[in-house]
Amino acid sequence: MSTAAVHLATVADATEIARIQQVTWRAAYAELLGAAALDALDEAELAQHWREAVEHPATDVYLALEGEFTVGFCVAGQAPGEEVAAADGSLPADADRTGLIATVLVEPRWGRRGHGGRLLAGAAAGLRERGAERGITWVAQADPASLSFFRRAGWQPDGTVRTLDTGERTVKELRLTGGLDLELDG
Structure with missing residues (x-):
């Protein structure tokens, strides 16, 4: 079995992060977001966005690795007021x-x-190091896998809802909140 690890991304990882976003959104969120939103994804623009995110001093971008393969990512930072x-x-x-x-x-x-x-555990540890005491995230109400994932980590909806417009569909998102003292297995 390959070794699994999490580490901070570098600017050199931006293209791979963009690829993972495109592949994952097309596989997991096609029905939720709509074809037009997915067709509008431009790999070069996404890579530039991820380069900027990695370089942003208040943001941490984490990569999940399995052996030599980058298999996922997570973005964490101070929650903006809005x-x-x-x-x-x-x-x-x-x-x-x-x-x-x-x-x-x-x-x-x-x-x-x-x-x-x-x-999630790596990002939570990074947020604690930055002085955070709790976390929030937004999850599409129609995404039971992600809702279940965060609930297993002890995060729950706090009653706040927002609606995003993809240009083709509207997506209702729930804000979840939870503690940052995570020790997740696996």
């Missing part, structure tokens, strides 16, 4: 101590091997 605010725009008392897990994606062919859990 992400942690209540529906009325008010900020919770712990807003400055709340981290955001912006995404956890594992290429489907590498799924069910613990990579997502290792990515």
Whole structure:
């Protein structure tokens, strides 16, 4: 069996992160997002976006590896005010101590091997090092696999919902919140 690991991404990893995003979105989110949104994905633009994310001083991008293969990634950082605010725009008392897990994606062919859990645990540890005490993430209500993943980690919906427009469909997302003291197996 190959060795599994998680480490911080470098700018050189941006093209591979973009590839994983495209493959995963096409396999897992085609019905949710719609063909037009997926067709609009440009690999060069995505790679540039990921280079900027990796270089951003307040963001950590983690890679999951199985042997020599990059199989997934996770993005974490301080939660911006608009992400942690209540529906009325008010900020919770712990807003400055709340981290955001912006995404956890594992290429489907590498799924069910613990990579997502290792990515989330690594990101949670990084957020704790940056002073965060809890985390939030947004998950599509129509994505039972991701909802189940975060619930297994102890994260629960906090009652906040938003709707995103893909240009073809609308996607209702639930905000989940949970602790950052994660010790996930696998």
